[in-house]
Amino acid sequence: MSGCGSPPRTRAEAPDPVGSFLVSTRAAPVIGDRDDVVCAVRGLTKTYPAVRARRNAPGTPAVRATDDVRLDVRRGEVFGLLGPNGAGKSTLVRQLTGLMRPDTGSVEILGHDIVRHPERAARILAYLGQDSTALDELTVSLAAETTGRLRGLDVRRARAERDAVLDELGLAVIAGRPLKKLSGGQRRLACFAAALVGERPLLVLDEPTTGMDPVARRAVWSAVDRRRAENGTTVLLVTHNVIEAETVLDRVAVLDQGRIIACDTPAGLKEQVADEVRVELVWRERAPLEVPEVAALRDRAAESGRRWTLRLVPEEARTVVATVTGGAAFAALDDFTLATPSLEDVYLSLGGAARQGLVKA
Amino acid sequence: MSVVPAEVVPGRTRGAGETAPGRAELGPRARLWPSLAAVYRAQLSRARVARIPLLFVATFQSIGILVMMRGVVDGGSEAESVVAGSAVLVVAFVALNLLAQYFGQLRASGGLDHYATLPVPPASVVLGAAAAYASFTVPGTVVTAVFGCLLFGLPMTHLWVLAAVVPLSGAALSGLGAACGLLAPRPELATLLGQLGMSAALLLGVLPADRMPEAVRLVRDLLPSTYGVEALARTFGAHPDWAFVAGDLAVCAGVGVASLAVATWAYRRAAVR
Numbered sequence: 211m212s213g214c215g216s217p218p219r220t221r222a223e224a225p226d227p228v229g230s231f232l233v234s235t236r237a238a239p240v241i242g243d244r245d246d247v248v249c250a251v252r253g254l255t256k257t258y259p260a261v262r263a264r265r266n267a268p269g270t271p272a273v274r275a276t277d278d279v280r281l282d283v284r285r286g287e288v289f290g291l292l293g294p295n296g297a298g299k300s301t302l303v304r305q306l307t308g309l310m311r312p313d314t315g316s317v318e319i320l321g322h323d324i325v326r327h328p329e330r331a332a333r334i335l336a337y338l339g340q341d342s343t344a345l346d347e348l349t350v351s352l353a354a355e356t357t358g359r360l361r362g363l364d365v366r367r368a369r370a371e372r373d374a375v376l377d378e379l380g381l382a383v384i385a386g387r388p389l390k391k392l393s394g395g396q397r398r399l400a401c402f403a404a405a406l407v408g409e410r411p412l413l414v415l416d417e418p419t420t421g422m423d424p425v426a427r428r429a430v431w432s433a434v435d436r437r438r439a440e441n442g443t444t445v446l447l448v449t450h451n452v453i454e455a456e457t458v459l460d461r462v463a464v465l466d467q468g469r470i471i472a473c474d475t476p477a478g479l480k481e482q483v484a485d486e487v488r489v490e491l492v493w494r495e496r497a498p499l500e501v502p503e504v505a506a507l508r509d510r511a512a513e514s515g516r517r518w519t520l521r522l523v524p525e526e527a528r529t530v531v532a533t534v535t536g537g538a539a540f541a542a543l544d545d546f547t548l549a550t551p552s553l554e555d556v557y558l559s560l561g562g563a564a565r566q567g568l569v570k571a
Numbered sequence: 572m573s574v575v576p577a578e579v580v581p582g583r584t585r586g587a588g589e590t591a592p593g594r595a596e597l598g599p600r601a602r603l604w605p606s607l608a609a610v611y612r613a614q615l616s617r618a619r620v621a622r623i624p625l626l627f628v629a630t631f632q633s634i635g636i637l638v639m640m641r642g643v644v645d646g647g648s649e650a651e652s653v654v655a656g657s658a659v660l661v662v663a664f665v666a667l668n669l670l671a672q673y674f675g676q677l678r679a680s681g682g683l684d685h686y687a688t689l690p691v692p693p694a695s696v697v698l699g700a701a702a703a704y705a706s707f708t709v710p711g712t713v714v715t716a717v718f719g720c721l722l723f724g725l726p727m728t729h730l731w732v733l734a735a736v737v738p739l740s741g742a743a744l745s746g747l748g749a750a751c752g753l754l755a756p757r758p759e760l761a762t763l764l765g766q767l768g769m770s771a772a773l774l775l776g777v778l779p780a781d782r783m784p785e786a787v788r789l790v791r792d793l794l795p796s797t798y799g800v801e802a803l804a805r806t807f808g809a810h811p812d813w814a815f816v817a818g819d820l821a822v823c824a825g826v827g828v829a830s831l832a833v834a835t836w837a838y839r840r841a842a843v844r
């Protein structure tokens with residue numbers, strides 16, 4: 211089962227909605243009735259065919275980029291797709307936005323069948339892809355205005371919305387500069403601005419904050435929050451930034467090799483590994499394997515150069531810290547950290563295939 | 572940082588029976604002409620950033636060919652086809668070659684996703700870009716034609732016909748360029764096709780047709796730029812046969828319509844993979 215859905219519940223037994231107002235999503239997700247599902251995905255599967263080997267290019271076997279994916283994204287939530295490179299996040303998003311036809315399965319966004327009518331996706335959602343080639347040689351202002359016009363706004367409204375969005379994101383000062391001449395983060399913010407012109411009930415954002423400084427990031431999330439509060443906008447976010455995922459997401463689906471291996475609130479996911487802590491040891495030159503306690507730890511550590519990462523129950527961690535901060539081991543130790551679990555640890559404990567984890571430090 | 576819990580956002584509690592099947596209203600569709608105008612304007616503005624050096628290259632290339640041919644051709648009908656060929660070559664360089672490269676890159680990098688996730692008719696994107704690239708060729712074509720007329724002592728009386736030759740051969744060649752760019756499986760191939768098309772326009776358009784072997788002349792007849800060249804060349808005479816000029820231009824227009832239709836189809840195909 212590769213899914214993340216709402217348990218079935220008939221309307222009759224749904225309690226009055228007032229109760230749900232009192233509950234924070236973070237603590238315990240409240241399952242809404244079907245009308246509240248903005249995006250329902252069932253059994254979505256897409257296989258890339260095998261590529262035959264050619265001269266200078268090795269062949270690749272057939273890859274299941276999405277494997278029987280089941281998702282329910284609810285109105286007004288920031289729903290995250292988290293996973294390492296190649297987990298199938300972008301393929302999944304391309305199928306949700308009508309850019310790619312799945313082999314089997316269904317995608318329903320606000321009651322519209324996107325597999326049968328992919329062209330409708332463009333009229334329901336705004337998509338921020340990873341690539342900015344289409345806008346690169348335009349000025350920030352023209353990129354936003356043109357996108358608004360192609361979203362069906364007339365000239366006056368496109369300009370009014372453009373001005374409002376550029377002001378909101380603090381882009382007014384660089385409105386006259388071509389995207390190409392901007393830094394990566396600024397360019398990304400300008401593309402985000404273009405995605406916001408011409409309001410849509412669903413925003414699909416593929417790594418929107420890549421390369422952004424904290425100020426720009428804050429501008430993005432406050433713009434998103436404003437739209438949620440005012441219009442009930444739903445956000446589907448692709449990310450492989452664990453720290454961001456923990457702070458902005460209401461719920462997160464963890465993808466691994468095209469399958470959803472977990473889906474919950476960030477806090478709920480972290481509870482799964484609450485009985486573990488992470489110990490990181492950085493050795494000066496090499497690990498002092500002559501110390502028997504250290505040698506014994508080696509099997510359980512994920513090694514990356516001079517860095518060892520261990521996931522241990524708290525008592526064990528205490529013992530390890532005591533061992534390495536005293537005696538011969540301490541002389542070889544450069545640095546150590548002790549941390550409570552993050553989504554990264556969740557991913558690894560779920561058996562994520564990429565043993566190096568989700569993000570590179 | 573996201574501080575609004577999902578439960579308190581508006582639009583959650585719906586009255587029973589309101590939009591019964593639970594379908595949201597779709598956003599507006601962008602209409603053909605307004606979105607074509609928007610794409611055209613955006614593409615035209617790209618010239619300021621990226622295209623101006625290339626437009627100079629296109630013009631200098633044609634002027635260089637004129638100067639070179641001056642040593643070989645003395646005048647008469649050969650001079651007419653050299654001048655006409657060089658002028659139309661600017662169109663081939665920009666509309667065919669550069670547009671093929673542009674769409675090839677856009678397709679390969681995923682830039683088409685931007686347009687494909689907007690409710691814009693495919694024809695608007697293709698026609699807007701093609702029209703913009705055809706427009707880029709206007710200054711270069713005019714400069715080349717005027718320079719050629721001065722160099723070879725041809726009359727400039729009927730140069731106004733460029734007002735028809737540039738858009739119509741522009742439509743034919745940019746349609747081909749867009750189709751090549753959008754159909755080529757790899758961007759290098761799109762570049763190659765664009766370059767080949769331009770080389771063909773150069774060799775078959777500038778060199779006088781009378782000296783070509785029969786087989787090459789057949790290829791020349793297949794190339795849409797040829798008809799733009801011939802239409803322009805005919806008007807250098809004292810009494811141009813306007814029926815033939817119109818006939819040549821009609822071929823350009825026909826090829827333009829067909830190739831732009833193919834390009835639009837290719838765009839649709841490239842957008843949803």
